[in-house]
Amino acid sequence: MPSPRALRRTNPITIALAALLTVGFLFFIFSSASDPAPPPPPTTKERLGSKDAASNPLSPPSLPFRKTSVLKQDGTQAPPPVVHYQMTNLTASADPVGNRETVLILTPMTRFYQGYWDNLLKLSYPHELISLGFITPKTREGNAATAALQEQINKVQSGSKGKRFASVTILRQDTEIPLQSQDEAERHKMENQKMRRAAMSKARNSLLFTTLGPTTSWVLWLDADIVETPASLIQDLAAHDKPVIVPNCFQRYYNDEKKAMDVRPYDFNSWIDSQTAQILAAKMDNDDILLEGYRELPTYRTLMAYMADSNQDLHAEVQLDGVGGTALLVKADVHRDGAMFPPFSFYHLIETEGFAKMASRLGWKSWGLPNYFVYHFNE
Amino acid sequence: MLPVYASSPQEKMHRHAFSNGHSAFPSLAGPGTFHIQPHKFQPRAQSARRRRRQLLIRLGLAVAGAFIFSLFIFPSLRAIFVPIFSLGIFSSTGLSAADSQIETVRYYDLNHVQGSARGWEREERILLCAPLRDAAPHLPMFFSHLRNLTYPHGLIDLGFLVGDSKDNTLELLTQLSEDLQADQDPNMHFGEVSIMEKDFGQKVNQDVESRHGFAAQAGRRKSMAQARNWLLSAALRPTHSWVYWRDVDVETAPFTILEDLMRHNKDIIVPNVWRPLPDWLGGEQPYDLNSWQESETALALAETLDEDAVIVEGYAEYATWRPHLAYLRDPYGDPDMEMEIDGVGGVSILAKARVFRAGVHFPAFSFEKHAETEGFGKMAKRMKFSVVGLPHYTIWHLYEPSVDDIRHMEEMEQERKAKEEEERRRQEMLARIRDQFDNPAQQWDEDKSRIRDMAKKGRNKEGGNSGGGGGPVEM
Numbered sequence: 001m002p003s004p005r006a007l008r009r010t011n012p013i014t015i016a017l018a019a020l021l022t023v024g025f026l027f028f029i030f031s032s033a034s035d036p037a038p039p040p041p042p043t044t045k046e047r048l049g050s051k052d053a054a055s056n057p058l059s060p061p062s063l064p065f066r067k068t069s070v071l072k073q074d075g076t077q078a079p080p081p082v083v084h085y086q087m088t089n090l091t092a093s094a095d096p097v098g099n100r101e102t103v104l105i106l107t108p109m110t111r112f113y114q115g116y117w118d119n120l121l122k123l124s125y126p127h128e129l130i131s132l133g134f135i136t137p138k139t140r141e142g143n144a145a146t147a148a149l150q151e152q153i154n155k156v157q158s159g160s161k162g163k164r165f166a167s168v169t170i171l172r173q174d175t176e177i178p179l180q181s182q183d184e185a186e187r188h189k190m191e192n193q194k195m196r197r198a199a200m201s202k203a204r205n206s207l208l209f210t211t212l213g214p215t216t217s218w219v220l221w222l223d224a225d226i227v228e229t230p231a232s233l234i235q236d237l238a239a240h241d242k243p244v245i246v247p248n249c250f251q252r253y254y255n256d257e258k259k260a261m262d263v264r265p266y267d268f269n270s271w272i273d274s275q276t277a278q279i280l281a282a283k284m285d286n287d288d289i290l291l292e293g294y295r296e297l298p299t300y301r302t303l304m305a306y307m308a309d310s311n312q313d314l315h316a317e318v319q320l321d322g323v324g325g326t327a328l329l330v331k332a333d334v335h336r337d338g339a340m341f342p343p344f345s346f347y348h349l350i351e352t353e354g355f356a357k358m359a360s361r362l363g364w365k366s367w368g369l370p371n372y373f374v375y376h377f378n379e
Numbered sequence: 380m381l382p383v384y385a386s387s388p389q390e391k392m393h394r395h396a397f398s399n400g401h402s403a404f405p406s407l408a409g410p411g412t413f414h415i416q417p418h419k420f421q422p423r424a425q426s427a428r429r430r431r432r433q434l435l436i437r438l439g440l441a442v443a444g445a446f447i448f449s450l451f452i453f454p455s456l457r458a459i460f461v462p463i464f465s466l467g468i469f470s471s472t473g474l475s476a477a478d479s480q481i482e483t484v485r486y487y488d489l490n491h492v493q494g495s496a497r498g499w500e501r502e503e504r505i506l507l508c509a510p511l512r513d514a515a516p517h518l519p520m521f522f523s524h525l526r527n528l529t530y531p532h533g534l535i536d537l538g539f540l541v542g543d544s545k546d547n548t549l550e551l552l553t554q555l556s557e558d559l560q561a562d563q564d565p566n567m568h569f570g571e572v573s574i575m576e577k578d579f580g581q582k583v584n585q586d587v588e589s590r591h592g593f594a595a596q597a598g599r600r601k602s603m604a605q606a607r608n609w610l611l612s613a614a615l616r617p618t619h620s621w622v623y624w625r626d627v628d629v630e631t632a633p634f635t636i637l638e639d640l641m642r643h644n645k646d647i648i649v650p651n652v653w654r655p656l657p658d659w660l661g662g663e664q665p666y667d668l669n670s671w672q673e674s675e676t677a678l679a680l681a682e683t684l685d686e687d688a689v690i691v692e693g694y695a696e697y698a699t700w701r702p703h704l705a706y707l708r709d710p711y712g713d714p715d716m717e718m719e720i721d722g723v724g725g726v727s728i729l730a731k732a733r734v735f736r737a738g739v740h741f742p743a744f745s746f747e748k749h750a751e752t753e754g755f756g757k758m759a760k761r762m763k764f765s766v767v768g769l770p771h772y773t774i775w776h777l778y779e780p781s782v783d784d785i786r787h788m789e790e791m792e793q794e795r796k797a798k799e800e801e802e803r804r805r806q807e808m809l810a811r812i813r814d815q816f817d818n819p820a821q822q823w824d825e826d827k828s829r830i831r832d833m834a835k836k837g838r839n840k841e842g843g844n845s846g847g848g849g850g851p852v853e854m
Contacts, residue, residue, distance in 0.1 A: 016439060027450065057482075058571040061487075061617060064482060067480050079561075079568035080560070081560070082556045084553070085575045087577040088577050088578045138490065150486075154484075157483050166483065167483045167485070168483060168485070169485045169617070170484070172490065206737070209612055209738070210489075210615055210616060212612050214575055335612060336613070338740040338741065340740060341738060342738065344762055358744075362743060
């Protein structure tokens with residue numbers, strides 16, 4: 001329809017739009033110049049709780065921090081504040097959501113599995129109470145994993161607010177023995193085990209002691225190849241209110257005999273000690289370690305992997321002497337008391353099994369849930 | 380202004396009929412049938428349309444103006460509308476204005492914080508840790524030591540753990556740290572100062588006697604270890620290259636101690652710790668006996684003890700015959716001389732942060748029959764880290780008299796008092812003697828002089844007589 005020229009020339013909509021845009025631009029120009037998120041008043045005293053953002057990047061990595069540096073009245077950079085942390089009131093209870101307890105999820109990562117990340121995002125624990133910590137080796141494989149991880153992190157941390165995690169820390173560290181291959185067969189050769197697990201222990205300890213903040217209540221160790229857990233994993237494990245608790249780690253695979261998908265036990269590091277193992281250990285050299293799941297070294301320990309019975313109570317508990325680290329919920333106090341992953345032979349145990357032993361030396365008992373499953377990636 | 384369509388009204392008729400909202404009269408009868416076209420000569424329709432449009436535009440402008448005005452008045456509204464307005468340009472990350480200031484992702488390369496011999500040049504950060512309990516009397520001295528440190532203060536983060544204190548340690552610590560961070564001189568400002576408050580509910584007393592009694596040692600060492608571990612795990616960050624443990628009751632230490640120890644580039648290094656003593660105790664004494672080299676005797680002893688036993692040094696109960704760092708001191712020796720040790724004392728430890736990152740901590744249980752700092756040394760050795768002591772580089776611990784010393788000092792005081800008392804009594808006795816018995820000496824002197832005078836006079840008389848007879852001068 002040919003609208004009248006005169007009308008077109010004086011079309012008020014154009015003017016109105018122009019005016020609107022002008023005002024809009026002015027608004028943005030002024031708002032960005034005069035209204036950065038109001039900086040906090042320069043105080044030197046702070047008391048940080050678990051959900052607060054710290055004022056400078058020196059703060060614990062388990063907390064987010066404000067990017068703008070605090071300026072004093074005269075415009076010079078204010079010195080970092082004196083921060084108080086009230087650790088006496090810090091709880092790790094059976095009702096972590098109700099008590100607003102923060103969880104630190106720690107993952108040593110050599111390869112990035114999309115399944116792991118998707119599963120992590122599905123966790124129903126409030127994400128604003130979760131901090132993530134990753135450590136990746138400085139190898140080609142590690143670089144690739146880091147790049148993939150960062151991409152996913154950026155997506156989530158800039159996505160919808162409810163999905164965002166409180167903070168994410170990525171650490172890079174040289175592993176002492178660069179393993180050429182992470183293939184399953186290579187990885188499990190017994191001679192390599194001690195070296196591999198010592199390096200793994202060091203990676204775990206590095207990650208733990210640098211990211212464990214003064215406000216953290218729980219630490220969840222979750223391996224990078226755990227691709228399926230119940231969404232309520234943290235709540236379910238915490239509900240048992242145990243210092244150290246481990247679910248049963250299985251693996252889904254295609255059973256050729258049954259021609260169907262099936263599950264099989266994967267992690268054999270959760271066990272109850274046996275007399276045989278004790279005697280074996282007593283005869284060993286100080287630096288030798290006792291490994292589980294190898295035919296050369298029958299220990300006759302009671303393995304939690306074989307105690308599974310899916311018909312039984314999901315929340316049946318069993319006390320353990322060694323734990324696996326594929327998925328492991330630990331009260332932060334246990335780590336604070338000093339329980340770490342020994343990279344050396346500690347009572348002839350190493351890494352997560354040695355951790356259970358050290359925790360028990362400090363008076364913290366470990367527990368397992370034989371009928372509560374998490375699933376390992378199948379290569 | 381005549382509308383353009385006036386020139387061809389025939390074609391336009393229907394449209395205008397429709398556009399004003401009325402439907403055209405239905406032409407059911409087909410062409411040729413007479414029917415009325417009600418709007419045939421009514422150009423009014425156009426102006427009505429314009430008027431309505433103008434009204435709408437004005438309304439729209441008014442609404443938009445009011446909205447923008449409201450945005451200026453209520454800044455809180457902005458956050459809600461900013462993403463809509465900016466058409467996804469500013470909100471491409473989905474962050475609102477306040478949120479974009481919050482950083483949640485951190486990336487650290489631990490290879491950059493391994494610690495080197497010249498850390499101050501490479502801007503390596505140090506975490507200075509001090510566990511505190513009932514330490515208020517020592518805090519002012521401790522903070523003066525901090526101010527004196529020559530290592531760039533901005534590279535030092537302070538970590539304190541205050542627990543089970545019955546005095547005003549926390550208040551005083553807060554006050555002193557805030558004063559420090561508010562100092563006029565920006566070079567005085569330290570990095571982050573973290574104060575952890577944690578009561579473990581320990582029953583062990585912190586006074587000198589119960590602190591050093593043999594029976595209490597194992598339990599005390601374990602709870603000290605726990606406090607140290609809590610402090611470290613809460614304060615250690617991925618940015619730290621070094622960790623320095625320092626007791627608050629060090630009285631004298633070189634200002635350059637951090638650089639001096641760092642220069643050796645060892646994983647764990649400790650200086651020699653002595654303490655000054657009163658003269659009657661010999662002037663000085665080795666203080667920290669926890670830095671030692673392992674001995675065969677001690678290893679054999681360890682074999683015989685049960686799992687939870689803790690060997691503590693400096694007590695007759697465990698004769699270990701270990702070479703102690705403290706006893707090897709030569710005041711004129713080379714301060715840079717190093718000595719391999721197995722157990723370390725906790726008064727002043729400089730360690731690379733990677734030692735702690737690897738998992739070495741202060742065992743709060745019996746680790747190879749040792750706990751706390753000695754167990755720390757043992758564990759570090761187990762993990763193949765270098766542990767070194769400097770026998771001739773000495774710092775001085777505060778002298779707090781032990782109960783024995785206090786008793787001794789009291790005895791000395793009493794002795795002194797007794798002596799004074801005796802002296803006073805002697806003086807009194809003398810005075811009393813003086814009072815009761817007249818001192819005849821003066822009388823005697825007087826008598827003597829009188830007699831002498833008399834004797835003189837007598838002689839003069841005699842002489843006068845004879846002289847008078849012999850010298851008739853008056854003629």
